[in-house]
Amino acid sequence: MQFVATEHQHRRLNPLNGQWVLVSPHRMQRPWSGQEEKPQLNEQPEFDPTNPLCPGVKRPNGIITERYDSTYVFDNDFPALLEQVPSPPASDDPLFQAAPARGNCRVMCFHPKSNLTLPTMSVMEIRAVIDEWIRQFNELSGKYAWVQIFENKGAAMGCSNPHPHCQIWSCSFLPTEPQQKQERLRAYYATHDRPMLGDYMERELQRKERIVIENPDWLVVVPYWAIWPFETMLISRNNNKRINDLTDNQRHNLAVTIKQLTTKYDNLFKCSFPYSMGWHGAPTGPEHAHASSAHWTLHAIYYPPLLRSATVRKFMVGFELLAMPQRDLTPEQAAQRLRDSDGTKHYLSK
């Protein structure tokens, strides 16, 4: 029998972290009688006087959120990382290793209105978000080894506030995911003398099987090794290393690309598509300021949980937690569906 990727289970390797994913496309037919998500609809009021992210509202700690009219950044009132804490004592026991962790956590509102999301904001408004990301990155990257900009969108992805916002967590150390990427990208560069993601994009542009959006500055693909059903990677085509490398034009095109991609997501299941997304680029801070970043390519990753509809998600549980990630439809099938999904007109717009 001939191997057919859309029919026959197989494993694929993620060269960025060395981990395999099990692809079982024949499993899409299975009935679902488990938990159903509440479909996320845009039902927020424009202004909610009880929502601490809205302009002019008092937060639990008594501070009043400014009456902002574009983006707005403030320190997270319950940060996972603080700047000043004592270090844990050193231990020579390999089974009880602790290490210091310093940093800070900021919340960044995208827009004063609670009932907007990136796909329903204008390109100019998204551009303001990108400019603010870069201002924050410029400030924080001087001091911290890793500045993680990320957005949890939708209750299904643990977002605790429906107002359009993201978070920026800065770390005095390189966390596990970027640390693994750093090693893998460096090893590839040492062998091939080219950044891995540059080679990867080249081949994706030839094969045309997993492309979702393509323009002169940005490429969006469902990676060959995607874990989440409609996972995508948004990659810089200009050999940018960090988000603050972007030129004016590249920022503009990024705003256009983000609007397109998130519109495609929303249109796919006619809902406000939940996801976690974030930016990865070369490490920063005094420690990495003089290290080569030639092996890096700036990219964002989108991890959306939905599998079959606005209410049926993929759970990363049992086998996934204990053995390895498993996906149902193939990355090529997901890319096809995202290509076919309209990226210009949002399903809610008239």
Added chain:
Amino acid sequence: MQFVATEHQHRRLNPLNGQWVLVSPHRMQRPWSGQEEKPQLNEQPEFDPTNPLCPGVKRPNGIITERYDSTYVFDNDFPALLEQVPSPPASDDPLFQAAPARGNCRVMCFHPKSNLTLPTMSVMEIRAVIDEWIRQFNELSGKYAWVQIFENKGAAMGCSNPHPHCQIWSCSFLPTEPQQKQERLRAYYATHDRPMLGDYMERELQRKERIVIENPDWLVVVPYWAIWPFETMLISRNNNKRINDLTDNQRHNLAVTIKQLTTKYDNLFKCSFPYSMGWHGAPTGPEHAHASSAHWTLHAIYYPPLLRSATVRKFMVGFELLAMPQRDLTPEQAAQRLRDSDGTKHYLSK
């Protein structure tokens, strides 16, 4: 300032996979206005004529589930792994690596009654589950490199059927998690000439900070490197390598231990406590039959998602997916609460 683990954020290393977790205990105070889970209560009828896992009910594929009176095992009707599939073609491109994956997936019902769970079953009934695990393992481990026994309990953990059951997925290859463990355990053994988890248990028994249950055959701890709020490890104290090594007495004590641990879980937030759990031991199949398993120690891992109550869970999203796992309360605090939770009388029993 003096470092205090319950107050000051820090990182801890998991020696079983080399990954760090960020511990931020000061974050427990943060308010929660995100998604609330439906508290899982034992509201199932004893028999549901529409549930394909109940005795005598017809499954979607037309096969009738036997009228069983203890455990019952059948092939998953929508398996992620099949025995006979063609292999993907070999590729010499490091960015597009695929590999074969063969196996099978079984469903194992714990009990004929839909309204029971492990903590509300008798020790004798749990013992029957353990004996069936071992029968299955004996049969499947001859052929497959990895036999993953796991239970997804509760809708919050993606369980698609409320009838008490687990799954057994067998693989022709070693999945990522056990592969990493295999390497780490082997390296530790090469240096220390003792199995890592043997040394680990010894130190936990001295320190007494993270113990939840202790008896002559089994130790339950919240591991020093736990990621999920109330994660536990149930470890064999008899240097067992695989689940089918267990003596009659060890199996009996395992049934007692599982009943205690799951009762503690249910009593903690007065709900049917959701989790994913599974067994890890030395690899199997023809490939590993003659390899040394001296570095292994049989253990089960419980990953429960709840954080603060029956309705507020920990989400592993944004920062966790893109950077590294993060937890709020310390493993020591979690262990204390599980120790204090009653392990003998279930909150629903009269």
